Amino acid sequence: MQLIGLSSTSRTVLEKEIQEVFERDYDKLEPGLKHVGSFIATSVGIMDSLALDDEGNPVIVEFKREGGSSYEALIQAMDYAVWCSESSSWLEKTVRTLGHTKPITENIRIIVVAAAFDERIKRAARSLEFDVQLISYAMHEDTDKTLLVPRIEIDTAGTLSTKETQPPKSKEQHLKKLSEQLANLYAKYEDALKKLPNVSVNYQPQNYIGFQYKRQNFVAVFPKREWIRLDFRLTSEEARTPGFVEMSGGWGYFHLTPSTFDQAMQITDTVYKKVAEGG
Structure with missing residues (x-):
């Protein structure tokens, strides 16, 4: 940006x-x-x-x-x-x-x-x-x-660690702030990821939902009231997608909306291949 x-x-x-x-x-x-x-x-x-x-x-x-x-x-x-x-x-x-x-x-x-x-x-x-x-x-x-x-x-x-042990939040607790449209969009995204081999979803005690490949986080979802942020274990060079913002530590984020769903899935496919290949 x-x-x-x-x-x-x-x-x-x-x-x-x-x-x-x-x-x-x-x-x-x-x-x-x-x-x-x-x-x-x-x-x-x-x-x-x-x-x-x-x-x-x-x-x-x-x-x-x-x-x-x-x-x-x-x-x-x-x-x-x-x-x-x-x-x-x-x-x-x-x-x-x-x-x-x-x-x-x-x-x-x-x-x-x-x-x-x-x-x-x-x-x-x-x-x-x-x-x-x-x-x-x-x-x-x-x-x-x-x-x-x-x-x-x-x-x-957006950190993927926690300072103290807390009980996990339910899926409903994570998504309660979303509009019906965004909740349906998240459900569509989650369904797509759960079809990938060796991928599991982890409803964290913090404010994100983690997707793991063999227990290794590779996507973190932050549901907000008016938008959904997806954090990926990728750099801008790896993501190669307009709108992707690189952070430190080898992670970056992208905002999921109805109009960016296909782009989000392309980034997801890239990071999935990276972790599946041991990257």
Whole structure:
């Protein structure tokens, strides 16, 4: 995905400009992600950006330009997240004041956008109680503009591990938020995968449904209220499909919709062949 919004390539890009570009295109980072407000004053500092996802979860977003400290940005975001979780009335009032009437949850998420993240930051993000995304970006110069190309480095909501033992969720619990159309679409996808030799479905205690080849995860399904995300153990080069977004760790994701079902099955066929051949 490319976010285009910087008109000049002849000077240092400001952090505020990077923030504005991302805020205009939040929905491209994640379907349903909506910008609520920028530079919001709290008792512990000024939050760069506040958003809401499609499930009404507040999302705190912190930005750092190239050369800025991603560690500092993560610490700031954690501080705001804790403060907001302890100030739920203030948070709900702020969201309403900024013109959003959709009910919000108490499940606060964090997104940190920076040029790069080292392994220490990634390990720290995985240990947090909040759902955290670390998004890096590369800057590419065109003739009259600069392209910002984001890449998801860490998404702890989509992790394939769990911090504590929990009972598995039922299929109904996983799918309860889906519309009838999306529930039928998921059922069609699950039926197709279960026909593949040595494939089993595992209804995880976390927020995803795992498909395994001989007990090895190769597809993870994240049902959301308005869309279904499929995580595959593939890189962009292996998937070779428009709309496929590569993450770190050899995984990437693709959004399943009625119009992308055939593409999703092509990617599924690719990853199935990879794991079946021992890849």
